[in-house]
Amino acid sequence: MDINKVIFNKSDLMMVFQSLLDAYGPQDWWPGETAFEVMIGAILTQNTAWSNVEKAIGNLKQADIFSETALLDSSHDEVAQLIRPSGYFNIKTDRLKQFCGFLQQQGGENALRELDTLKLRKLLLSVKGVGPETADDMLLYAFQRPVFVIDAYTRRLFSRLGMVTGDESYEVLRAGFELALGPDTELFNEYHALIVCHAKNFCNTKPKCSGCPVANRCTIPE
């Protein structure tokens, strides 16, 4: 499949962005104080509601197990117990430990910041438990790289808008947004945050398009 294919034009994407921005305002993402917290959150939120991730992160902090070394030094069962609210706690415990081991091995996140985006992306994807979306969350929100994050919400919104079919591969969609918009970290940051905000405040709670901020552009009513 040809990744570098033009599937969007910039003005369409910017109109949708403006509609969302007008409706919800700036989101100031990611909800996390440090790059480390962003990365941990990105793993914990895999197929999981963020409210549950907050509990898990809160538990880790309260137990003072919220660093590479602390997570690596703690037993599997101890970590699993703390992150229990985020679901998949056994698998996610392994993924957190895998990722912390990776961070240590690479010389910490500061060493990773020296790498170019493509190299860093490949490295992140080489960690077991870090897939495309998790890696791109990290690249955009922890490393401030111009990477457009694709998630289920993005697919659903833009297929409802009739701009994609929804079965495009992850890379086709990501390249589609990045080619049309050009590298713009601030825009990508706000855009993805707004898509998630829109899903939580509208699409997830209301089945139909009536009242939707982008409804005038939505030709597929569910």
Add this chain to the structure above:
DNA sequence: ACCCAGGGTCATA
């Protein structure tokens, strides 16, 4: 009681 949530891995064909 059901459905799904800011996915990823692994086995199979």
Add this chain to the structure above:
DNA sequence: TATGACCATGGG
């Protein structure tokens, strides 16, 4: 390449 099983809690 493309499906399907599996992981698991919590809120609607």
